[in-house]
Amino acid sequence: MTHITLVLQGGLCNRLRAALSALWLTEQFSDCRVEVAWAVSAECAAPLHRLFEPETYTGERFSVRPYNWFYTPVCRANLHIPGLLRRFSYDAQWVNFRSNLTATQLSQCIAVHRRLYISTGYDLCATPDDMWRRLQPLPHLQRKIEALSRSFSRHTVGLHIRRTDNAVSMAHSTEPMFFEAIRRTISEDPMADFFLATDDNSLKDRLYETFPDRIFTQHCRGSRAELRGIEEAVIDLFCLARTSRLLGSYWSSFTDAAAQLGNLPLLIIDNSTSCSTSEIPS
Structure with a gap:
């Protein structure tokens, strides 16, 4: 099974579309598990559980975990140190990931990895619009x-x-x-x-x-x-x-x-x- 850490980037809707596509992926393929890292930041100053009913965005192999410095995307300000440290924990790091892959195509790409780090504010794969309609505001x-x-x-x-x-x-x-x-x-x-x-x-x-x-x-x-x-x-x-x-x-x-x-x-x-x-x- 592939364990994916998904670090969400950007504002509210960037994060939601990435998270919902990951949830869709786990529902289509039983051989991957996704843990989402959602930072409370100036771009989006609210954790997911303060906005939506938790049961509408959780799944058997999908969860949201506390954010910490280890998940921070690399940049000049942090001297790329988080990325260097993550090499000891992940087989691969897909930074600022963006694709036009279907869920099947993506599953084939991730299957070769045991632990995968992805940072993005985009859909991981083509995702049905009705995934958005699962969200239930508090x-x-x-x-x-x-x-x-x-x-x-x-x-x-x-x-x-x-x-x-x-x-x-x-x-x-x-x-x-x-x-x-x-x-x-x-x-x-x-x-x-x-x-x-x-x-x-x-x-x-x-x-x-x-x-x-x-x-x-x-x-x-x-x-x-x-x-x-x-x-x-x-x-x-x-x-x-x-x-x-x-x-x-x-x-x-x-x-x-x-x-x-x-x-x-x-x-x-x-x-x-x-x-x-x-x-x-x-």
Whole structure:
């Protein structure tokens, strides 16, 4: 049997997609066991058990373990020392792993190892979207999701606009393009309204002013460097998943996760689209 230590990297949705793909892998093949190391850091300041019901992300050969320095991905700051020490414990180290392999192909690659270290924020292998729908937020988060989404209708469109620290997303998915996409959506469906998830409070204000009575969102007070901020991200994610379709940001795992979680038609607003909601498949 291959024992895999999976060190999750990046923000909330990067981590979740990697973890869910690993859980899927263990359910398809009985000859591997995965232990996930989830760090509480500035990128994601919440442990998994403070967000979701544990039974929704555990399995017979899948578990989450406490994080320590030994699992830290190598970098200049730590002089690659963790990686050197791990050579005594692991047959191989797949650092910043990313692939387009199927579960079967990946299982063949890992079968030659007894102990394997993987660090990533991507899917380990092709994974069904319905793995996302296993996740069950904790009761206090679920109550907020229910309250916010109670007024959703078939005219409610999800709107995820990633700003602040994602330069790639901001360059491709510009603010004027989102405003134009909203206008076109309203012209095609005069009853359209929007649930907005964004990390830019000033943008919220501009959208409220430009599209009065059509934009609604949760009142966020935290950042992803705080537990409250990650809880708010979970609420946004699950509310977006309850809309009828999604206008999302380029190069954003949060956009991708919301679409997969809700099985939603998705239009990425970027320089290669015309921003017409008519392009969204039904």
